[in-house]
Amino acid sequence: ALKVAIVGLPNVGKSTLFNALTQTAAAQAANYPFCTIEPNTGDVAVPEPRLEALAQIIPSKEIIPARINFVDIAGLVRGASKGEGLGNQFLANIRDCDAVAFVARCFIDDDITHVEGKVDPIADLETIETELMLADLESLEKRVVNLEKRAKTGDKESAQTLRLVQVALKLLNEGRPARKAEVSAEDEKAWRMLQLLTSKPALYVSNVDEGSAATGNALSNQVAERAKRDGADHVVISAQIESEIALLEPAERTEFLETLGLAEPGLNKLIREAYHLLGLQTYFTVGPKEARAWQIHKGDTAPQAAGVIHTDFEKGFIRAETIAYEDYIKFKGEAGAREAGKFRQEGKEYVVQDGDVMNFRFNV
Ligand code: GDP
Numbered sequence: 531a532l533k534v535a536i537v538g539l540p541n542v543g544k545s546t547l548f549n550a551l552t553q554t555a556a557a558q559a560a561n562y563p564f565c566t567i568e569p570n571t572g573d574v575a576v577p578e579p580r581l582e583a584l585a586q587i588i589p590s591k592e593i594i595p596a597r598i599n600f601v602d603i604a605g606l607v608r609g610a611s612k613g614e615g616l617g618n619q620f621l622a623n624i625r626d627c628d629a630v631a632f633v634a635r636c637f638i639d640d641d642i643t644h645v646e647g648k649v650d651p652i653a654d655l656e657t658i659e660t661e662l663m664l665a666d667l668e669s670l671e672k673r674v675v676n677l678e679k680r681a682k683t684g685d686k687e688s689a690q691t692l693r694l695v696q697v698a699l700k701l702l703n704e705g706r707p708a709r710k711a712e713v714s715a716e717d718e719k720a721w722r723m724l725q726l727l728t729s730k731p732a733l734y735v736s737n738v739d740e741g742s743a744a745t746g747n748a749l750s751n752q753v754a755e756r757a758k759r760d761g762a763d764h765v766v767i768s769a770q771i772e773s774e775i776a777l778l779e780p781a782e783r784t785e786f787l788e789t790l791g792l793a794e795p796g797l798n799k800l801i802r803e804a805y806h807l808l809g810l811q812t813y814f815t816v817g818p819k820e821a822r823a824w825q826i827h828k829g830d831t832a833p834q835a836a837g838v839i840h841t842d843f844e845k846g847f848i849r850a851e852t853i854a855y856e857d858y859i860k861f862k863g864e865a866g867a868r869e870a871g872k873f874r875q876e877g878k879e880y881v882v883q884d885g886d887v888m889n890f891r892f893n894v
Contacts, residue, residue: 531573531599532825534733534804535624537606538633539654540645543737543769547633548572548602550772551797570602576805576812577798578823580855580885584814585821587863594822596812598804601627607645608657611664621665621727629731629807631800632658636749637739637768651736651753659707662727667702670695670724690720698726707732731807734764735800743768744791763803767796811884814855815839832880836890846893850876855885 536544552572575595585593603623610620624630634651635644646654673695680688694717698708707728713721721729734757736750746754746766757764775783775795787795812823813835826835832852837844853864857872867873882888 531597532629532808532810533571533599533601533627534808535601535603535627535630535730536633536735537603537624537630537658539606539635539657540604541642542633542635542654543637544602544604544633546769546773547735547737547767548600550769550776551600551801553773553776570604571599573597573599574801576801576823576825577794578812580812581814581821581823583859584816584855584887587858588816588818588821590816590818590821592820594820596805596810596823596825598801598808600631600804606658606661608661610661611668621662624662624727624730625725627730629733629804630727631733631735631804633735633737634749634753636736636742636747636753636766637770639739649749651749652756655734655753655756659728663702663705663707666698666708666726666728670699670702670726674699687720690717691724694721694724698724698729702728731809732760732762733803733807734762736764736766737769738766740768740771742766743771743796763807765796765800765803767800772797811882813882813884813886813888815889816858816887826882828884830882831878832876832882832888832890833878835882835888836892839890842894843890843892847878848891848893850880850882851889851891852876852880852882853887854883855887858887 536548538544548570551574575597578595581593581595584590601623603620606620632655634655635649636651638649646657674692677688677692677695681692697711701708701710708726709729709732711721711729734753736746736753738747738750742750743766750766754764771790772795775786778786783795787793809827810825811828813826815822815824824835824838826838832850833844833847836847836850852874853867853872857867857870858864861867861870861872864873
């Protein structure tokens, strides 16, 4: 599963949020196999109402959702890039993730110490971003001399890497994250190989007080503005409330959400945003044994989608039998969709659409 790092200063509510995420996962564990939960990393099911609807039509014995892995990254303080706090370990853990959720403290509570002395989410986010930028600067500067040497000998790959390193260094020296770079399609892979902390897709999470879960508050509005300026996604959540919701039975949960003015748990929003942040979409396979959601990247072709199930499916790909989700529901399954002419045979070039219900034909 793709990994999202939960990052923020101490005492902003990261662990509360992480525990709520994994408690929900634990509650689902009976229904969903392959649930792994460890102290600071947990697989979480991506909420997918369409999957339940599909499973009812067949009906399927088991429902298997797509998953995202969340990692609670503890120990970031001012000076982390210089080894303060858990310093380097902390940075290595983020490097290992595919995207970053920055948690900002937007609740006032005098009983809970703020490491920087006052509640100021924008300043907090800047402190964190600065540490990550410093870490990127340091790792890139170390590489320049070597790359220059190798580029001079005519090594094309080193020349490309050097050019990208310089693009990143220029941004970072201006105090801007590497995320701001415009990278061409040809450079995309080499750019990712730089493994920069500040080039990972980012999401802001405002952790608000219990009363502001539905509406947000003045502090989360500041974060929203900043997110907009940065072209980043933003989610308002009350970690405290979410950890309470996670412990409730489904019936009680609905009632509690209503009293809070929430249509769904904030965690669902967070998980969905993370899913989009990672550039992911879903296709389905359905049968009497299981109805399952598969995670692919937007733009993936049918053979690539097949490869997510098994590499043999991709290698021996012949064709994909495909029904759009809406058609599958409307015509109550495969037979009905066939009659209505909505059952398609798609070849190697087919770009899979979100919600496609698929069956692959392949040579072994
Ligand atoms: P971390 O250091 O970022 O992982 O922060 P924690 O999740 O351990 O939270 C620090 C403290 O803040 C704990 O005592 C939490 O109970 C409390 N806390 C977290 N979220 C909220 C919130 O939304 N409202 C209030 N009042 N307290 C919260």
